[in-house]
Amino acid sequence: MYSLVKQRDTVNKWMERFGVRFGIYKGGNFLEQLFPFDPIPRVISHKDWIEIEAGLIQRVNALNLFLEDIYNEKRIVKSGIIPEEFIYSSSGYMAQCEGITPSKKIFSHISGIDLVQAKDGKWIVLEDNLRIPSGASYPMIARTVTRKISPETFKQNAVFDNRNYSTMIRKAMDYVNVDNGLEVILTPGRYNSAYFEHSYLAEKAGVILAFADDLIVENDTVYYKGLFDQRERVGVIYRRISDEYLDPLAFESTSLLGVPNLMRAYAKGNVAIMNALGNGVADDKGIYYFVPKMVEFYLGEKAILQNAPTYLPYFEEDKKYVLENLKTLVIKDVAEAGGSGVMFGREMNEEQLINIKHLIETEPRRWIAQEVIDFIDLEIMDGEDRIYRKADLRAFVISEAETKVWHSGLTRYTRSPTSFIVNSSQGGGFKDTWIMKK
């Protein structure tokens, strides 16, 4: 696993030539930076993987059943397992999606599940991303480059190939495609942090990269306009635009990104949208607490993968515990994503602690608290030295006729030695993830 270290500069040069970039907004300006690649891969043993894979499939199946239930019968609420408040006051719940069943009943076609490995070796789920999980293209392209530069590495190590991700996406699109229409990836444009990925995936999957302007809805049917305004029926849209910007008439009217009346075409079942609208209700940080319960409720099984120990101040007992143990916990704002709104009790001064206590008392539904997990450090190269940093793993789960886990994943690590927050929008770099065949 160290064989790529001496090739590090060559790999990074190639990545630069491929244009592997990550856009961020800093002080109102859009900057594109290279997403640094670390040459030491994360290696996951075959034995570990078997369990992770089974756990992920189970989890995502339960989440898909949950979404179908929530936008229809709401059995899990009626059974008293999830308080209705957690559904209706979730910023990801979309009343407009009530009663809509998407093509083939799949809501989350591509799920990005963030895991960490605790020091005792156990894998723990930190977060589910069921809206637009991004980042798969980085390990894909890193593998492409490293295989070229060091083919012998992959002769000596029996690693699952990961360059099939685009094929998996394509199969998922084929599966839900309505009336065999065109398949498009809808991008908000080049000023999006993941634009590189949109264009790369479109090319690799052999589908059209479309901007909102390229699509038009007529008679509740979506058409791709093309260069000469010829109209071709669209059957599936893998959209990389968030829900509220998809349709300026149905949602946010100040948006210029969306496609007017797309929501109506979708509601009538004339187009598949992946991932479905309204998925945010299932990856809300508050709902996360209930995922193991969903597995039991919908599948009648015990959850294979565990959550981090989580407390909901919404429940009196939990609130009491959280207020008393604030200093050892990590507090998260359920409405925030991407590592913002995450606060460690041990880093807060007295004033901040009083502040957050007040917020938890007045808006209990807005917060969750978790025990800080002591997760393993991974080796990374810092100049010529090997040092240890915190890292997580985003596993990608694809739901079509079957639910499958991509045999790789995005391993992200922190730059700063004291940080526990691993997120591409907060700096840091990535590693390839090797899943061993034996």
Place this chain on the structure above:
Amino acid sequence: MIKLQYWYKTRITFSENVYRHHFLLRCAPSVFDFQKIIEEKCVISPNGTVTVGRDSFGNLIYDGYIGDFHNYFEFEATGIVQQSYYCIKEELNPLYLYPSKYTQPMNNIQKLLDSVKLPPEKSTLEKVVLLSAELRKFLIYESGVTSIQTTAEDALEIGKGVCQDFAHSLIALCRKNGIPARYISGFMLGEGFTHAWIEYYENGVWYGFDPTHNRCIETGYIKIANGRDYSDCALDKGVFSGLAQQKLEVFLKVQEIQQ
């Protein structure tokens, strides 16, 4: 029983030609227990494709598309409704019990809630009346200070606002006290602008309350749309291509017709 006749006319003049214009209008009343439609018409120009449907909250919508160049957009909705006492029997959607985008309770709402004690033996109506009376101490009617983007919390921060802000604030207060409440867009007897008020829920029935005028609604309010807050009930929305300044003129008149 009264009969109300309404004229609702909007004209947008564009400084330059625009095209690919999509629009969505909530400009026609629906049938409710208390409201019958005797006559209803909506004329939209320039000519485009228009379809009539319902949104996910059951509101009547006209939506359409004008592809060609045009420099104005106009619609004229007219009709006659017959009304009895404002109430709607309906099964409760729990959605209306919880905060929504415009009605998130933060510090200002909390402050207001702390300042008013609602005796538990009071009826829902009495509680709404108390909350509305308290709200007036914190929010003064003044137009031009807030916009359609202003949330209840923001309006209370400024301390001034219009019907939309009064409605959002009272909804937030009701919901925080466990009273289901929803936002209503519509027309009020007289001449002027479109109006917003709330409905609160008690024992299987929605009743109307107008926080701007601090009164219960009996008749004279033509209900157009309901939803969680303004974002579900905007009366007109549009997107178009082209760089143009817009000038908006609205005319609205509602009068009672003698039987």
